[in-house]
Amino acid sequence: QVQLVESGGGLVQAGGSLRLSCAASGRTFSRYVMGWFRQAPGKEREFVAAISWSGGSTYYGDSVKGRFTISRDKGKNTAYLQMNSLKPEDTAVYYCAADSDPYYRGYDRSPDYWGQGTQVTVSS
16 A cells, blocks of 8 residues: 655746655555656646656656656655646646556556645646
8 A cells, every 4th residue: 555645736937847746655665656647627637757666767748758857766755756847738736646567657547546636837
């Protein structure tokens, strides 16, 4: 069982940056693929990024490639999403996710665990 708590959301102007954090409970953090999803009002939840157990492989949704970076710190049981060059269309609730399948890539099915989400609002 994994519990995920997001933080770092807020209001930012277009072109700005934010870093989201996801603190995970449990001693097996390193054995979970970590990911981020987002959901804007009236839209379906969208895959944003995922990172492998080791941190050596990362995967991104097309809309954020080149702007967002996912990372993880095993010592702190925390995953991060660095968001740069933010656009108004990035406005959404961002959810942290974890999955025990080492081959999970984030874009093919829902993960095992979800966080409660953090709001990101980008003003124009």
